[in-house]
Amino acid sequence: MSPNSGIEILRYTAFSADPEGGNPAGVVLDASGLDDATMLAVAAELGYSESAFLTGRSGPGEAGAQDGAGAPGEAGAREYTVRYFSPKAEVPFCGHATVATALALAERDGPGDLVFRTAAGTVPVTVTREDAELRATLTSVEPDVLDIAPEDLAEALAALDWPAADLDPALPPRIAFAGARHLVLAAATRERLADLSYDFARLEALMHRLDLTTLQLVWRQAPDVFHVRDPFPVGGVVEDPATGAAAAAFGAYLRDRSLVPGTAVLTLHQGEDMGRPGTLTVELRADDARVRVSGTGTRIGD
Numbered sequence: 660m661s662p663n664s665g666i667e668i669l670r671y672t673a674f675s676a677d678p679e680g681g682n683p684a685g686v687v688l689d690a691s692g693l694d695d696a697t698m699l700a701v702a703a704e705l706g707y708s709e710s711a712f713l714t715g716r717s718g719p720g721e722a723g724a725q726d727g728a729g730a731p732g733e734a735g736a737r738e739y740t741v742r743y744f745s746p747k748a749e750v751p752f753c754g755h756a757t758v759a760t761a762l763a764l765a766e767r768d769g770p771g772d773l774v775f776r777t778a779a780g781t782v783p784v785t786v787t788r789e790d791a792e793l794r795a796t797l798t799s800v801e802p803d804v805l806d807i808a809p810e811d812l813a814e815a816l817a818a819l820d821w822p823a824a825d826l827d828p829a830l831p832p833r834i835a836f837a838g839a840r841h842l843v844l845a846a847a848t849r850e851r852l853a854d855l856s857y858d859f860a861r862l863e864a865l866m867h868r869l870d871l872t873t874l875q876l877v878w879r880q881a882p883d884v885f886h887v888r889d890p891f892p893v894g895g896v897v898e899d900p901a902t903g904a905a906a907a908a909f910g911a912y913l914r915d916r917s918l919v920p921g922t923a924v925l926t927l928h929q930g931e932d933m934g935r936p937g938t939l940t941v942e943l944r945a946d947d948a949r950v951r952v953s954g955t956g957t958r959i960g961d
Contacts, residue, residue, distance in 0.1 A: 666693070666701060668710075671759035674901040674937035674954035676792060680930065681937035682901035683959060684756040685710030686763045690742070695749070702744035708891055708899045711756035715740035715776075736772035736783065737764070743777070745894030750872060752779035752838030754797060754903015754952055761786050761795040762956045779838040796942075796953035797903065799837040802911030807834050807842065811869060815842060818862035819874075819890075825851045830879065830918065837907035837950050839872035841889075845879065852878040853932050855888055855898070863892035875905040880928075883919065885909075887929045900930040901937035903952045910941040910950040921945035 668685050675681030685705040690698060690712035702710040717738045741760065743753040761773055765786040770793065773784040780800035787794050807815075812832050816823055821844070826832070830845030846852040855876070862874070873889040880886060887909070889899040899905075906927050913919045925941040942951040 668701065668705070669763050670705075670959040671763055671956050672959055673755035673758040673762070673903070673956040674929070674939050675935070676955045676957050678957055678959045680935050681954075681956060682755040682899060682930070682935070683707045684753075684759040686756070686760050687712045688760075688763060688767070690714050698742065698744050699749070703746040703895075706746055708894050708896050709743050709745050709750060709753040709756045711753065711760045712742045712744065713739045713760065714742055736774045737768070738774040738776065741775045741777050745891075745896070747893070747895035749778075750839065750894070752777050752782070752800075752904050754838070754905070754907060755899075755901050757782060757784060757797050758795045758903055758954055758956055761797070762793050763958075765793050765795070766958070777838070782838070792955050794953060794955050796951050797907075799907040799911075799950045799952070801948055802835065802837040802908060802950060804836070804912050804915040805834040807832050807869075811865065814865050815844065815862070815874065818858045818865060819844075819855075820857065821846075821851070827879065830877065831916070833912055833916070834869070834871070835875070835908035835912040835915075837904065837911050839904045839908070840870050841873050841875040841905045841908045842869070842871050843875045843877065843909060843912050845877050849878050849880075849886065852876055852886060852888060855890070855932065857890060859892050859897065862890060866893045873899055873902055873905050875902070875909050877909065883923060884926045885928070886931065887927050888932060889929070898933060900933050900935040901939060901954075902929065903939060903954070906939045906941050906952045907950040910943055910952070914943050919943065
């Protein structure tokens with residue numbers, strides 16, 4: 660019997676208004692009766708890079724409404740406990756599935772402010788309607804940026820089959836976190852970024868050892884415009900088409916390295932090389948260490 664039997668599963672794509680673009684995610688708005696094995700089985704059968712499961716709901720001020728002091732949009736927000744599963748394992752946070760879930764809730768209950776309680780921490784989300792289009796903006800947990808050991812960088816480049824000379828020296832490699840850990844590697848040319856054929860098992864082993872969710876491979880087209888790709892072997896897929904968690908981590912990285920102003924709006928193009936183009940908007944604020952990632956999305960027909 661399919662693990663989907665009797666479970667209402669919605670399918671949305673995030674960071675594109677086109678069902679053929681962006682990053683698809685499964686969304687289960689009532690997963691309160693599902694155990695871990697069932698949620699993992701559902702995510703595996705769907706085969707998307709991640710799926711989101713709402714396992715609980717609480718009103719403002721009720722149990723579970725901690726850890727969000729000062730977060731915008733929390734007063735009067737609808738609050739949910741959310742878990743995320745790739746086809747292979749649970750992950751602490753997923754940006755595109757957060758956007759997909761917020762849009763599904765907005766279509767059911769109307770736009771407004773939400774609070775998602777995730778394994779990575781509290782994530783406020785605001786959904787607005789712009790003309791006929793819904794748009795979701797998530798606010799990350801407090802980010803962090805770390806050095807990577809030279810031997811680990813060498814192993815990552817070997818797994819990718821990228822010569823070190825193909826890296827952009829203006830954007831040095833770092834591990835960035837904004838709910839999940841991502842290794843940021845910047846290509847010197849668009850052609851280098853487009854040529855992605857890596858050793859799946861070798862990269863997966865390194866990522867498990869370093870507790871990485873994806874590699875955030877980037878190429879800088881303009882001061883505030885980037886093209887990005889995200890290998891995701893630890894999730895059981897070769898590449899993630901649009902990665903909100905990595906976009907948030909990358910925004911934190913750029914600010915930490917003083918590569919963009921303290922207040923900035925950045926555009927990330929992802930999925931073009933996969934035939935699923937999407938656009939992620941990253942907002943940095945000088946008075947807030949957290950990073951905001953926004954995008955549109957749409958329901959995928961059953």
